[in-house]
Amino acid sequence: MVYIPFFSDTSVPFEPSKDIPSLAGKVILVTGGNTGLGKQSILELARYGKPAKIYLAARNQEKAKGAIEDVKNHAPDAPIVPLDLDLTSFESIKKAARTFANQEERLDVLMLNAGIMAVPNATTKEGYEIQFGTNHVGHALLTKLLMPTLLKTARRPEKPDVRVVVLTSAGLGLASPGEGIKFDTVKTDGSALYTWTRYGQSKLANALFARELAKRYPEVKAVAVHPGAVDTQLFFPFAESFGIFNFAATALVRPFLKTVEMGARNQVWATVSKQVESGEWYTPVGIKGTVKVRGTDLARDDNLAKKLWEWTEKELEGQEI
Template sequence: MGKSFDPAKDIGSLDGKVILVTGGNAGLGKQTVAYLAAHSPTRIYLAARTESKARDAISDIKNSVPNACEIVFLPLDLTSFSSIADAASTFKSQESRLDILINNAGIMAPPYSTTKEGYEIQFGTNHMGHALLTKLLIPTMLDTAKQPGSDVRIVNLSSMGHQMPVSKGIEFDQQALEKESTWRRYGSSKLANILFARSLALEYPTITSVSLHPGVILTDLFDNLRTNIFMKVGLYIYGIIGMILPGHYQGPEGGALNTTWCATTAKDELESGAYYMPVGKKSSGSSFARDEGLRKKLWEYTEAELQKHGY
């Protein structure tokens, strides 16, 4: 069983903190922003691709959280390195600190396609896009970590789905991924989220970096699946599992608890580099998630790719 956690009662003041949440316009991201906005951070940047959806989400959050802090829309398309660079530049032009980065956005089980830079769409969005955003914001986070009393965190949303990757764990040949099932591709992208958090913890010890499984959640992430009758049956079973398994949730309100706990719990309750199940329960993850060689290979590949594109 995980920890008992009530965001209304268990989150201390976030006064002075600046927070950025990717994919904050819907589902878990939107609920996470709502939980955090009620505890007086200086600002929350809601990063999303579609401005109209982001504006609607901000309006909804402010209506449901009367004392919400300032919430700023930040344009971000994780499938485009230029969009990511623009988002980071915009953020840095407006802020001198970043206390909490929540890499929440993600896609699940779409047909094979690639990002603008040629990465398989799930690996490119869920891992490479967030890796670039994180790299560009790291200098600001390192500066923040130098300030007295600072508590800087990077929270990466992974999934229990990381246990079903391709046979190699991660396939770095993006064209070869077309032959893999969409679920295997998804599993590999979520495995990358765990391994990347472990690498961040090693590379930047003054920043607490963790990854997590939010729980069994039925959100708009499943939109790609609802048109297929077999997937509809699968979603029904998935929902039943969510009601049976302890610490697993069906809706965003429950699903955002683990993210919010990782972002706000006392620093001494977190182990940098660790992977957490709901809520606040440390897990070893799969054997691939513990594979030091694969962790190092992913880090080196990611750094080389970002450098190849000028970052």
């Protein structure tokens, strides 16, 4: 089987209207829920699963409110709560976690959906390379701060199915061959690496984080999922810099992209399907990601997963709600 990053699509049947079970009583938090895959996932889960509450975490609260209005046009009774969250700022992350913890006694699903791709060299407020800091470090801190609530939920008498769903990408194959994550670059502006290499190592970190999370916290089912190549704002953040080539590039690629509705099925599947195995990463829809990407198997490297976890824990030491 030939596996082409982004465009390969081997699927299993999944229809949200039929296959999302009742989520009655459950509380869900989705990062980056104001647009694209996050917004669509919230719609599907609210419309068909009818959970007790869904927190829509986003940096832009005006857009978050607009997204909630859009969702309610399709699911008028959707119990959505906006949550202010900037993944590039530890203070914002801690404030969001504190707000959630003060309002809720349980958390059944934490969907780490937000992400950036192919952006110019920059750093987060704490000095992490912007893609690695946003896609991995910010989400890792949020998960760390919400873990007590996740564990408390998992230990309830009814034994709820508690999950952390992490969006990775087949783009993890763009990380440095062999090494995977160049730890000496992740607390710089990343100028020593190509943009796509930086993106690749951030997405590799997502897959490895889910894998190690599953080992460290067996009470919680952790899974990483590649949504496929989806026609969202994320896919062309860099197109404007190509001027006249923007139109040609868009015209060439867009016919191969999935709609947001189709792309969101992958993470919704990972949220509710009984087929999901904790610690694995999956390609669309629900096919276990066992195919090696670019001749490597870094996403299943347990030593690298452990190294990343220990590095991350050291970086987040002392961070509390």
